[in-house]
Amino acid sequence: MDSIVVEGGTPLNGVITISGAKNAALPLMIASLLTEETLVLENVPHLVDVESLIRILTNHGVDYQVEGKRAGQNGTEGRTVHFTAGRIVDTIAPYELVARMRASFWVIGPLLARMRQARVSLPGGCAIGTRPVDLFIDSLRAMGATMEVEGGYVVASAPGGLKGAEYRFPKVSVGATHCAMMAATLARGRTVLDNAAREPEVGDLARCLNAMGARISGAGTSRIVIDGVEALGGARHRVLPDRIETGTYAFAVAMTGGDVLLEGAEAGLLERPLAVLREAGAEVEAHNDGIRVTRNGAGIRPVDVTTEPYPGFPTDLQAQFMALMTRARGRARITETIFENRFMHVQELARLGAHISLDGQTAVVDGVERLKGAPVMATDLRASVSLVIAGLAAEGETTVHRVYHLDRGFERLEHKLAGCGARIRRLAG
Ligand code: UD1
Numbered sequence: 001m002d003s004i005v006v007e008g009g010t011p012l013n014g015v016i017t018i019s020g021a022k023n024a025a026l027p028l029m030i031a032s033l034l035t036e037e038t039l040v041l042e043n044v045p046h047l048v049d050v051e052s053l054i055r056i057l058t059n060h061g062v063d064y065q066v067e068g069k070r071a072g073q074n075g076t077e078g079r080t081v082h083f084t085a086g087r088i089v090d091t092i093a094p095y096e097l098v099a100r101m102r103a104s105f106w107v108i109g110p111l112l113a114r115m116r117q118a119r120v121s122l123p124g125g126c127a128i129g130t131r132p133v134d135l136f137i138d139s140l141r142a143m144g145a146t147m148e149v150e151g152g153y154v155v156a157s158a159p160g161g162l163k164g165a166e167y168r169f170p171k172v173s174v175g176a177t178h179c180a181m182m183a184a185t186l187a188r189g190r191t192v193l194d195n196a197a198r199e200p201e202v203g204d205l206a207r208c209l210n211a212m213g214a215r216i217s218g219a220g221t222s223r224i225v226i227d228g229v230e231a232l233g234g235a236r237h238r239v240l241p242d243r244i245e246t247g248t249y250a251f252a253v254a255m256t257g258g259d260v261l262l263e264g265a266e267a268g269l270l271e272r273p274l275a276v277l278r279e280a281g282a283e284v285e286a287h288n289d290g291i292r293v294t295r296n297g298a299g300i301r302p303v304d305v306t307t308e309p310y311p312g313f314p315t316d317l318q319a320q321f322m323a324l325m326t327r328a329r330g331r332a333r334i335t336e337t338i339f340e341n342r343f344m345h346v347q348e349l350a351r352l353g354a355h356i357s358l359d360g361q362t363a364v365v366d367g368v369e370r371l372k373g374a375p376v377m378a379t380d381l382r383a384s385v386s387l388v389i390a391g392l393a394a395e396g397e398t399t400v401h402r403v404y405h406l407d408r409g410f411e412r413l414e415h416k417l418a419g420c421g422a423r424i425r426r427l428a429g
Contacts, residue, residue, distance in 0.1 A: 002407075004400045004414060006391035007423035008373055011258030014420035016249050018265040018290070019045040019411040020078040020239035023316075024201040026103045027178040028208050028239060029053055032062055032083035033110035034182060035212060037234030043078035044239055048408045049101050056097045056104045060111070061089035078239065088115050095121040095152060101408075102175070105133060108156055109179035112145055113186040117157045122149070135169055135176035142167040143180075143187050164189030164228055172197050172309040177224070178205055184226040185214040193224040199310040200269050204240045211235035243269040245410060246291065247317045248385055250274065251324045252417070253293040254282040254300065255393045260420055263290040272313050273321075279303045280324065300324060302332035302367060309338070319345045319386035326354035327393055328367035335362045345383035348376040352390050352398065373398040381409045388413070392422055399427075 020043035030053070032039040044050060054064055067080035091111050098104045098121040111118035122133060133154065137147045140156060144163040148155045164187045169176060177197040182205070184191035196202065198220055206219030212235045215227040246265040253260045254277055267274060267286035274284050274291070280303050282295040302325060307315040315338040325332040326349055336342050343363055346356050351374045355366040373396035378384030384405040391398030400406075403426070406413055414424045 001401070001429045002403050003427045003429055004388060004403050004406070005425050005427055006373070006388060006398045006400070008371070008392055008394040008396065008398065010421050010423055011256045012253050012260050012392070012417070012420040012422060013258045015261045015263050016416045016420060017263045018241045018246050019043075021201060021204075021242035021244070022047055022049055022409050023174070023199075023244070024204045025050055025239045026053055027106060027182070027201065027205045028237065029057060029083060030106050030110060031182055031205065031209060031212070032057065033060060033085050033088065033107060034114055034185060035232040035234060036086050038082050038084040039212065039234055040080060040082050040236040042080045042236070042238040044081045045078055045242070045411045047411055048404070049103070052097070052100045053104055056093060056107065057083065057085075059090060059093070059097060060107065061085060061087055091115050091118045093118070093120040098123055105136070106175055106179045108136060108154060109140065109183035112140060112156045112158055113162055113183040116159055116161060119153050119155050121153050135171065135173045136179050139167045139169070139176055139180040139193070140183060143183060143191065162187035164191040164226075166192045166194070168194035169196060174199050174202065177202055181206065181216065181219070181224060181226060182209065184228060185209055185216070185232060187226075187228040189228055191226045191228070193226070194222065196222050196224045197309060198222055200240060200243065208235060208237040211237055241266050241269065244314065244316045244382070246270060247273045247314070248320050248389070248410070249416070250277055250282070250284070250291065250293045251317070251320045252389045252392060254280060254295050255324050255327065255389050257295050257297070258420070259292070259294040259296075261287070261290050261292050265291045267291050272311055273317050276303050276305055276313060276321070280328070300328045300367070302328040302330040302365075304333045306335040307338050315339060315342060316382050318342060319382045320389055322346070322356070322363060322365060323349060323386040323389040325365040326352075326356070326367060326371060326390060328365070330367055332365045332367070333362050334365060337361065344379040345386045348379070348383070348387055349390055351376050352394050354390070370395055372396060375399045375401065378402045378405045381405045385410060385413070388417075388424070392417070
């Protein structure tokens, strides 16, 4: 297994190009199951999770083609990929494929809407928590489907097609919102989803579905109204920039000091994390071509943060922010409200010399003068990148083991950081 070696202590200076959002690309790719025509997605990031989902989609019968590079493209830009589900050949999503990535469970909505049946493996738990699928089951059941759990699979059927329904999510779920919204596009009549997730990726999916002929309004608010249509067609859609990648590099610059333009980033997608970053003492400027983050000389101020559904502070940036707070001048309290077990980076940060204690769902971080490099182990996607950020500011060498987690969600991480002066390299293992 590959590892990443970081030699800390160099400020970051230069330009980092932000990739297309993983969490937008995945549901957009799944939306291709809703139509027999071609869905063309631009700015699709090169990531292991994208490749895993392609494997699942091809198993259902989706053809995909990557557009050739055009003159002037340097090969580091997101790809344009064509997805065509002319004929769905299989409505079963097997355990071996779904177990790799939870988002693949979301195929259940489009398959059920178009083929009136689906059999999709339960995704199982993962390192950050139990992550059940009850909200997917309840919302599709509200649309008239029979939903049963049998031998580790969710078996869904709606022989007469799905019917529009009013459904209120008892808890905000990004995935269940994506899934129910996709399913409702082909249901008979009107569906109203209340307490829906407001994440920008939900809005991005709705824009794409509307370009395919769906009739969705309110996506991006907590009440989404979908008027079902007979069929959807093809479309061309550009994946929005990755706000989690943006926040990660913004925190990294605040950690090391320096001056970096995050090219292609959109400040409007991460107002709360950027406000927190300013409070912590970094300068953040929104420009037409991206976001510029600088920190010169001034120390890092401690800031208390609680993770919340969008527009609150994202759980996907909690670990990275904790890394930053390990060097703050004082005490910061970081509270996780979305996932019950998302503090596995705490032990690893402690190996680098961080002072963190856990009090239930709150991590109390007492900033230290200096971190010291050490071997550490990545435990999940966002936790692993928090260790890289800490390593960038630690004295000496930090080796982050098991970086396959990073490759699931960060495109060319070591190249992007090295391009700004970081001393970072990958060791093939
Ligand atoms: C998505 C993101 C992930 C992010 C998370 C929260 C993608 C591909 N992944 O994950 O990066 O960390 O949103 O912002 O977009 N829950 C239930 N029952 C359900 C579904 C969810 O109880 O049926 C719970 C989960 O266990 C969790 C909470 O709801 O505690 C939020 O999870 P959810 O928003 O569904 O996360 P994902 O969509 O899996």
